Ligand SMILES: NC(=O)c1ccc[n+]([C@@H]2O[C@H](COP(=O)([O-])OP(=O)(O)OC[C@H]3O[C@@H](n4cnc5c(N)ncnc54)[C@H](O)[C@@H]3O)[C@@H](O)[C@H]2O)c1
């Protein structure tokens with residue numbers, strides 16, 4: 001039996017439109033309703049036909065839902081939840097896809113104190129935004145981390161977990177605070193580093209911008225992809241996950257200073273040992289099939 005029959009998606013950008021397409025693909029009998037605050041996004045989502053009905057208000061979108069998924073930037077979760085409060089059916093489950101969880105949990109609980117809330121985070125995405133950028137297989141073979149509230153309903157958690165399994169994800173259950181520390185290292189810090197490197201290269205007066213573009217075929221190019229990620233989304237992530245990011249950034253700065261020292265003092269052993277360790281890490285990630293650019297390309301084009 002399907003975990004939900006009527007799913008509402010709030011926010012029809014990259015992730016919201018991917019969830020819609022994936023539901024259509026893997027659970028075609030589910031009724032899909034969508035809403036976005038931006039009238040132009042609503043018009044485009046409607047033209048793409050990714051949901052059965054695009055509504056002009058959040059209230060109209062949630063009124064018949066048994067699952068509502070908030071796919072808006074994490075800084076907008078509280079406002080979107082508050083706007084749906086009066087029309088949310090008592091037995092509906094509210095979930096989200098936010099990239100950090102503790103702050104989103106606080107915002108959702110404040111806005112919807114009586115609702116059944118089951119937060120989730122599909123660890124899958126791209127640097128693109130908007131309804132055209134989504135695709136049905138984005139979540140296939142990827143983790144989805146479900147972060148139930150301490151007093152949450154286990155049956156509701158299991159229904160949300162099953163929803164993500166149906167979209168092809170492998171589900172892991174985690175506490176929101178722990179999620180935020182793990183993702184600070186594996187996702188948020190890498191984005192901050194990419195934004196910094198690309199900004200620094202662009203600012204260097206002696207390296208002209210055209211040279212930066214011309215010679216960016218290698219490692220730098222990979223950083224530019226990440227640094228093209230959505231500015232609103234990432235501004236919100238860093239402000240909402242401030243404590244964990246600052247903690248990991250402190251640790252990173254210390255490790256960077258250690259490398260700086262090794263280079264200054266011609267300490268090749270330190271450099272070689274670290275680079276050997278990191279090469280092993282990359283190989284084990286690829287072996288697990290969790291992060292392979294070729295697989296991503298295949299996923300998007302099959
Ligand atoms: N992009 C990724 O790689 C990725 C991966 C996993 C999770 N996420 C999370 O998914 C969420 C959405 O990110 P995205 O990449 O789809 O962004 P996006 O910019 O493509 O889409 C977000 C949409 O939300 C809409 N929106 C903003 N405020 C709203 C509101 N109050 N009510 C209704 N609609 C509103 C915007 O108009 C936009 O269309 C974020 O919370 C992000 O942290 C993103």
Ligand SMILES: O=C(O)C(=O)C[C@]1(C(=O)O)C=C[C@@H](O)C=C1
Nearest residue numbers: 099122123124125126127186187
């Ligand atoms: O592949 C990318 O472009 C991503 O940045 C995806 C990515 C990540 O860091 O892994 C980005 C943010 C998310 O919350 C989940 C996934």
